[in-house]
Structure formats: structure tokens, C-alpha cells
Amino acid sequence: MTSGAARGPQLLRLVHAGPGLTRAEAAHALGAGTGTTTEVVTRLVAEQLLQEGAPTSGGRRGRPTRPLTAHPQGPLVLAAVVSHESWRLQAVQLGGTAVAAAGGHHDGTDPARVLAAVRAAALRTARRFPGRVRGCGLAVPGLVTDGHRLHAPLLGWSGVDLRRAWPRELLDGGGPGTGPGAGRGIDDELLVAGNDARLAAVGESARGAAVGARAALHLHLDAGLGGALTAGGVLVDGARGSAGEFGHLPFGDPGVACGCGASGCWGTALDGAALARALGEPVPRDPVASSHRVLDRAAAGEAGAGAAVRGVAAALGRGAAGLVNALDADLVTLGGLGVRVADVAGDVLQESYRAGLMAFRRADPPPVRAAALGEDGPLTGAAELVWSRLWARC
Ligand SMILES: [Zn+2]
Structure with missing residues (x-):
């Protein structure tokens, strides 16, 4: 029998994979009784990780049940993608939906300027959601070595340190917050960077055609x-x-x-x-x-x-x-x-x-x-890779 403590992270993963999951479906997936499930849900709602929607009639035997989604004050992941001519950034909540987005164009001449634009947008977004950002993922068009060094021959960029895409203020203090990664700051493991095609593969397997x-x-x-x-x-x-x-x-x-x-x-x-x-x-x-x-x-x-x-x-x-x-x-x-x-x-x-x-x-x-995700694949994959590392810490 899985302990109640272990069921919290399990339920968070389930809602992340399928937001809108009902309490009845959650109980079934957890292999837990109504009492235990209620207890786990109540705790995760109190910790501002999940929220319950209005009752629907989707429960077993037609009983009303309440869909579980991300808490409006819950943890966020910042995900960004740099392409050959533009960049985009999103703040992604549990369940995979974006709660904020930014973007712009670039002419490819200066990687430092592109990363500065991403960094400024990341800082604005982090300040808008104080204490809630838990990790950052970046998808780029080229080869990434040592986890953070970009070589993009078509852009003429070589050895670009991708950690510079994220503001110091954010890395030093994610704020107290609750939930996975809370109070630990954003360390290197939660600063993910990867090739865009590889991250698109992650996106497809998490939320797309695969x-x-x-x-x-x-x-x-x-x-x-x-x-x-x-x-x-x-x-x-x-x-x-x-x-x-x-x-x-x-x-x-x-x-x-x-x-x-x-x-x-x-x-x-x-x-x-x-x-x-x-x-x-x-x-x-x-x-x-x-x-x-x-x-x-x-x-x-x-x-x-x-x-x-x-x-x-x-x-x-x-x-x-x-x-x-x-x-x-x-x-x-x-x-x-x-x-x-x-x-x-x-x-x-x-x-x-x-x-x-x-x-x-x-x-x-x-x-x-x-x-299935088209141009959103790399961004989705960058966010999902960070979430998977957060779940590993739960
Ligand atoms: Zn070749």
C-alpha cells in the first residue's frame, strides 16, 4: 500500500499529465479509497498546488465529482525557444498551459542581445509571479554541449553560454513558495537547455502525437x-x-x-x-x-x-x-x-x-x-523536461 505522503506527488503528476482529472478518476488511478483521496486532495489544495472546479456529473455511478487543475498560485516553469529569427518565452503552470507569454524577433547577428531579450522577459515574468518560478527550460537551434553551451553553425554562433538567458535574481531566490522545488532556488539541474528538435520530441511524447x-x-x-x-x-x-x-x-x-x-x-x-x-x-x-x-x-x-x-x-x-x-x-x-x-x-x-x-x-x-504540436513542440518540450526534473525531486 502506497503511503498518503507518496500519493501527493503521484496525484500532481497525474493532474499534470491530464488536467481536469476528476476526484473519482484520481482515486481510481491512485488505487486509493475515497477517504484517502479526499485527504490528499485537501492537502494539495491547502498547499496551493491544486484547485478543484465546480462539481460535474462525471463521477462513477453518475455521482458529482470535481475536476482537478493547477492552483492559480501554484508553481510555474519558464520555457523559452530561440529560433533562427525569433524568440518566445512562456510561463507554464502544472498541466502544461501557459499563463504568460512574450516574444520578439532578432537578426541573428548577436547572441548576447538575443539572450538579453529573453532574460529581460524572464525577469518581468518572474516578478509578475513572485516566488512561483521553479525551473527554466530553453530550446535552441543547434548543438548543446555540457548542458548549456550552444553551437549554432547556421547562425555563426559558437560556444554561447545559454545560462545567460536567465536573470540572476531568479536563480538566487525563487522565493519561499510551496510544492516541488520550493525554497531550494533554481540550481543548474533545473536550468535545462537543449536542441530544439530533441525538445520537440519530448513535447510530442508528453502532449502531442506520441x-x-x-x-x-x-x-x-x-x-x-x-x-x-x-x-x-x-x-x-x-x-x-x-x-x-x-x-x-x-x-x-x-x-x-x-x-x-x-x-x-x-x-x-x-x-x-x-x-x-x-x-x-x-x-x-x-x-x-x-x-x-x-x-x-x-x-x-x-x-x-x-x-x-x-x-x-x-x-x-x-x-x-x-x-x-x-x-x-x-x-x-x-x-x-x-x-x-x-x-x-x-x-x-x-x-x-x-x-x-x-x-x-x-x-x-x-x-x-x-x-501534433507544430512550432510549439520545442517550447512544450523545454517546459516538460523541467517538470520531469521537478517530479523527480518530489
Ligand atoms: Zn553530416
């Missing part, structure tokens, strides 16, 4: 191809936290050099330059914008562009099959330009994918589908 998958493979295509494998909702990290550089698997043409220093990388068969080569056009300066233009032309029925996109779709499907064969994933989600490739040439992608699967997987092939 909820409940045992081993979900997320493939995010933009300037290159990245992603991650999540196993039971947990990100597979690798030794340096950079597992998921799938675009550098040798599934491409060995005659094509990749910016990473290797040749024949899968990403070189999928990017804007690959589309330009297929069309006999010059290599684009902005590969993402160029890919979008070719996809627009293909969607409008232009034959050459259509053939180029089908080539990318075939390479994407074949590589996805190889990864499913190797990793035993039960779901593949596509993000970024991958969604558009699937829209324009989904038949080619699916056919190539099935053809690449080992025979024993073809009877019941793991589905390949669009990610």
Missing part, C-alpha cells in the same frame, strides 16, 4: 535533419546529450559533402540544396526558405518541383524505415518541413518507408505521422 508510445522516433527537417528517440516518454540522451543527429547517418550520396565534415549524410539528400540539385538550380543561400518555395511550386502542380520533392520524400521514407528497423520504434512523428513533404508527396514517402521496413515489421508497420 503520448503513450513505447519508443517514439521524432524526425525534424529544416536546414538539416535532427530529432530524438523517446522511450516511455523519456529522452534518450547519449553520453553528451546529443543523440538524435540522424541527419548525419550515411543514407545519402557518398559523393555529396556535408557541412558536418563527413560525406554522404542523409541530411544532404533532404535539404534545400538537395531540392536545388534535383532541379538543376543554384545552391540556395537560405536552404529552409528555398525548400518552402520548392514545396509551394510542387503543391501548385509544377512537374519538376514535384519530382524533386518526391525524391526527398523517398529518401525520408527509406531512412525512417532504417531507423525503425534499428531502434524498434513503434511510432515516427515528422516535424518542420517533414510535414510539408508528407503533405505534397505522402504516397511516395509511405511507399518508400514500407519498402525499407524489415518484412516482419510490414504486417503492422509503425505509423509515420505529422507531429
Whole structure:
């Protein structure tokens, strides 16, 4: 029998995963009687962690029951995403909804200025919710080493210390507050930074298309191809936290050099330059914008562009099959330009994918589908990674 004390954190996780959970459903999920559940709920409401809504008739045997949601004074996580041209920040409450948001554009020239803008927004937000911020997560377009150092070759940023995205005032004193992480300040473990495609994978497994998958493979295509494998909702990290550089698997043409220093990388068969080569056009300066233009032309029925996109779709499907064969994933989600490739040439992608699967997987092939969270994936994942670390401390 689980003790009443252990059931508090258990119930917080349940409401976080499914806000609006009724008291009856909570009792069932906790395997607890009405009395124990009432006691746990009463304590968490008094600690300003949960609140109960008005009674609804959703209880067992039609009895009225009250939905559980985040307390309006409860703990918050700050989550931010920096992309190639903009940044966004949200304060996220238990259950995953945002209670505040900010954002702006940048020209990519100065990482210090971008981080200063995020830091100022974080400070304004933290002051608006005194004592309530428990952790901070940041998603960025590049490789993150040592947990906080960003290398973003497309922006020309190297060795950027991402801890500077968060105000000192916030790190020194989260305030007294209650609940997970309260009174401990925000230490390095609760300052999470990660590659945007990897964090999108976390977002999909927590609140998107991959909820409940045992081993979900997320493939995010933009300037290159990245992603991650999540196993039971947990990100597979690798030794340096950079597992998921799938675009550098040798599934491409060995005659094509990749910016990473290797040749024949899968990403070189999928990017804007690959589309330009297929069309006999010059290599684009902005590969993402160029890919979008070719996809627009293909969607409008232009034959050459259509053939180029089908080539990318075939390479994407074949590589996805190889990864499913190797990793035993039960779901593949596509993000970024991958969604558009699937829209324009989904038949080619699916056919190539099935053809690449080992025979024993073809009877019941793991589905390949669009990610559900779209552009919100990295931000959602950044918040969820911080929440998961908070739950580990409960
Ligand atoms: Zn490469």
C-alpha cells in the first residue's frame, strides 16, 4: 500500500499529465479509497498546488465529482525557444498551459542581445509571479554541449553560454513558495537547455502525437535533419546529450559533402540544396526558405518541383524505415518541413518507408505521422523536461 505522503506527488503528476482529472478518476488511478483521496486532495489544495472546479456529473455511478487543475498560485516553469529569427518565452503552470507569454524577433547577428531579450522577459515574468518560478527550460537551434553551451553553425554562433538567458535574481531566490522545488532556488539541474528538435520530441511524447508510445522516433527537417528517440516518454540522451543527429547517418550520396565534415549524410539528400540539385538550380543561400518555395511550386502542380520533392520524400521514407528497423520504434512523428513533404508527396514517402521496413515489421508497420504540436513542440518540450526534473525531486 502506497503511503498518503507518496500519493501527493503521484496525484500532481497525474493532474499534470491530464488536467481536469476528476476526484473519482484520481482515486481510481491512485488505487486509493475515497477517504484517502479526499485527504490528499485537501492537502494539495491547502498547499496551493491544486484547485478543484465546480462539481460535474462525471463521477462513477453518475455521482458529482470535481475536476482537478493547477492552483492559480501554484508553481510555474519558464520555457523559452530561440529560433533562427525569433524568440518566445512562456510561463507554464502544472498541466502544461501557459499563463504568460512574450516574444520578439532578432537578426541573428548577436547572441548576447538575443539572450538579453529573453532574460529581460524572464525577469518581468518572474516578478509578475513572485516566488512561483521553479525551473527554466530553453530550446535552441543547434548543438548543446555540457548542458548549456550552444553551437549554432547556421547562425555563426559558437560556444554561447545559454545560462545567460536567465536573470540572476531568479536563480538566487525563487522565493519561499510551496510544492516541488520550493525554497531550494533554481540550481543548474533545473536550468535545462537543449536542441530544439530533441525538445520537440519530448513535447510530442508528453502532449502531442506520441503520448503513450513505447519508443517514439521524432524526425525534424529544416536546414538539416535532427530529432530524438523517446522511450516511455523519456529522452534518450547519449553520453553528451546529443543523440538524435540522424541527419548525419550515411543514407545519402557518398559523393555529396556535408557541412558536418563527413560525406554522404542523409541530411544532404533532404535539404534545400538537395531540392536545388534535383532541379538543376543554384545552391540556395537560405536552404529552409528555398525548400518552402520548392514545396509551394510542387503543391501548385509544377512537374519538376514535384519530382524533386518526391525524391526527398523517398529518401525520408527509406531512412525512417532504417531507423525503425534499428531502434524498434513503434511510432515516427515528422516535424518542420517533414510535414510539408508528407503533405505534397505522402504516397511516395509511405511507399518508400514500407519498402525499407524489415518484412516482419510490414504486417503492422509503425505509423509515420505529422507531429501534433507544430512550432510549439520545442517550447512544450523545454517546459516538460523541467517538470520531469521537478517530479523527480518530489
Ligand atoms: Zn553530416
